[in-house]
Amino acid sequence: MAQGIYFDGHTSARHDVGVTLTPSALQIAAQDGRLLAEWPYEEIESLAAPDTVLRLGRVGSAVLARLEIADPAFAAEIGARARNVDWAGRNRRRQQLRVIGWSLAATVSLVAVAWLGVPAIAARLTPHLPAAVERKLGDAVDVQLRRMLDTKTLGDGFDCGVKESERPGRAALDKLIHRLETAAGLPESLRATVVRRAEANAMALPGGHIYVFEGLIDKADKVDEVAGVIAHEIGHVAHRDGTRSVLEAGGLSFLFGMLLGDFVGGGAVVIAAKSVLQSSYTREAEAAADAYGAALMKKAGGDAHALATMLAKIGGATEPGMKILLDHPETQARVRAINAVAANPTGPPLLSASEWAALKRICAR
C-alpha cells in the first residue's frame, strides 16, 4: 500500500489515491476506500516523467488515465512486476542500443548508395537520355558555369575570338575543331570556345560545349598540344561524361539534402560530400577520355604524344580547386598510358604555322 496521484483521463481533476499490488494487478482506491481502477500488470507502461516520479498509464488505451508514484521503493516493486514498466531504465538503454545499431546500418547503406548506387544509376540513365534533353541540360549548366567561371570580366568579353583583332584566332580554332570533329564523327555538333581564365585547363559540358581556357593556349608550345587536350574533351562529349556527372550531382544532392535534415546547416555538407565523391567518380572517365583523345589524334593525323606532353606540363600547375581537366593527379600513369598508344603524326600538320600563331593570339584583344 502506497500513496499516489491519479487522473482518470476523463476530467482534469486530481485524485489522491492509495495503491495496492495484488498478484495480478495494481489496484487504485480513493481515500474513502472506493476502488477507482484495477490495472493488470501486463497492461501497464511507464511514461515520460521527471526523474523522481514514476508515471504509469495503460498500453494502447485511448483514455489517458495516469497514476503517479513518488515513493522509489514502491516504484521499483511495480517495475519488478510489470514488464513494460522501466523504472531502472534497462528497457530504454536496450532500445537505444537497437536504434544506434540500425542508424549505423542505415548510414552504411546510405554511403553505399551514394558511392555505388548513384553513379550506377546515372551511368545506366545517361545513354537513354535524348540528345535534345542533353542539349537543354548543357545550356542550363552552361549558364551556371559561366557565372562561376567569369569572375573577372563579368560578361564583358569573357569569350575570346570575338574582337576584330581576335578573328583570325577564332578562324584557326574553328578549323582545328572541324578537323577533329570530322575525324571523330560525332552525332551532334560541338560548340567550342576559348575563354579568359588564367588556368591551364579545359572542360566539356553536356550537349557538346567545350571550354578551352586562355591559360592552356598560353602554355602550349605547338598546336598538337592544344588539339590533344581538345581531343580529350571530345572524348568526354562522346562518352557523355558531363551529362552523367550532372545526373550524379542531382542524385547526390537530393539523397544527402533530403536525408541529412537540418540539425546541422546541411548545405555545406552536401557540397563537400559532392566534391569528395565526384572527384573519385571521374578517374575512370578521365582514363577513357585519354584513350579516346589519343586515338582521335591518331585518326586526325596529329601527334598524340602532345596530349601526354601537355598533361605532364600542366600536371602540378593548375590552381587548387580548379582541376576539371586534371581531376585525378596520377599524371605520370596517364602520360605512360597515352604514350603507349600514341603514334607519330601522319597527315599534314593540323594548322599551318601562321594559323597556329593566330590561335595563340585569340585572346589578344
Next chain:
Amino acid sequence: MTGLDTASSAPGGVRFLGTRGAYWRLLIRGAALLMVTLGIYRFWLITDVRRFLWANSEVAGETLEYTGRPVEILIGFLVAVAILAPVYAGFFIAALDLGTLGQMSGAIAFLGLAVLGQYAIYRARRYRLTRTIFRGLRFHQGGSAWGYALRAVLWWALTGLTLGLAYPFQLASLERYKMRHTYYGDLQGRFEASGFRLLLRGLPMWLMLLAPLALAVVAFAEAVDWKALGEAIAAGTDSLGSRIEGGNPQLPDVIVFAMLMGGTSASLAALLYPAFQAVILRWWLSGLRFGDIALASNLHMRNVYGAYVRFLWYGLLLSIALGLLSIPALMLIGTIGSKMPDSIVAEAVGSGVALVGYVVMALGFSTVYRATVLLSLWQLGMESLHLSGLSALERVQASGTPSSAVGEGLADALHVGGY
C-alpha cells in the same frame, strides 16, 4: 481530492525542475550519435529533448508529459519525402527549360515552398500539441493548415513591404489564429496580446537599426549625379566602372560611408537581438489564455542577455578546443601531402578531415546554443510565468485525438522544424 493551492510550491504556479547538467549530457550524447549516424538519430534526439523539457515543466504541481515516438516522426518524414520527391523533380526539370517557365521556376519554387513550409509549421504544431498530456488530458489543435499557410505567407509579404513594421501585427494575428484553434481538453485557448503594444515596445529598436541604413540611402541620393550615371550606363559596357567614377567623384566616399552605416546597423542588430527575443517572448507569454486561465510573464531582459553571455563563453571554450584539435589533423595532412604529392590519397584525406572538422564544429556550436540559449529561454519563460484562474483546472473534460506525424516529417524535410 485536494485543493490546488496546496499542490504547487511555486509562487506563479509554474516551475522548471530540470538541471543543466542532465540536459548537457543528453545533448552531447545526441550530437555524437548524430555524427556517426549521418543525422538519422535526430528523430530520437528531438524526442528525448522534448521528453526532458516537457517532463521537467511543472504547472500547478503537475508536470507535462510528451508522448511522441521517434518512429512515428521517422515514418512521417518518409511520407514527406515521398510527397516532396516528385515536386523537387518537377522543379529540376522546369529549371532546365530556358523559356519563361524556366525563368519563372525559381520564383514559383520559392513561393510554393514558402506556403508548404508554413503549412508544415502548423501541422507540426498540431502533432506536438496532441502529443502533450497534462493531468491525464490531451492538448489538441483544429483549424485549417492551408488557411494558416495562406495567412502566414500574405503576412510575411506585408512585413517585407513595410520593412518589418507590420511584424508585430503579423505575430499577433497568426498567434490569435493558432490559439483560437488550440484546446486543452475541452478548454479553448485564445490570444489576447495586442500587436500595437508590441509595436510600441519594438519601435525604438527598429529605429536604431533603420536609421543608419536610411542615412546611407540619403547619402547616395545626395552624392550620385544621376544624370552622369545614366549617361555612363547608356554609353556602353566597356570600362563602365571607370566612367561611373569619372562622373561621380564623391562616389567612393559615399560607398565607404554606406559600408560603415551597414556595419553599424548589423552590429546593432546582433547586440539588440537578445532584447528583441526577450520582448517578444514576454509579450507572447502574457497573451496566452485557456478559458479562465490567464498567463502573465515578468521576464527580465538581463537574464536573456545572461544566457547569450553563457553561449559566447562556452562557444569560446569550444573554439579553443577545436583549434587545439586541428593542429594534429593539419600535421597529418601535411605528412601525407609531403610523402605522396599529387596523390588521390592525400586529396581524399584532406577533404575527409575538412568535412569531419566542419561537422564537428557545426554540431558543437548547435549543441552549445541549445544547451545555453534555448534551454535558458525555455526555463526563464517558464519561471517568469504567473498563472491566474487555475481553479478552472478542476473541471476540464477530455477531448481530441492524436494527429498524424506527417506535419512533423514535412517540417523536418523542409528544414522548418523546431521544438
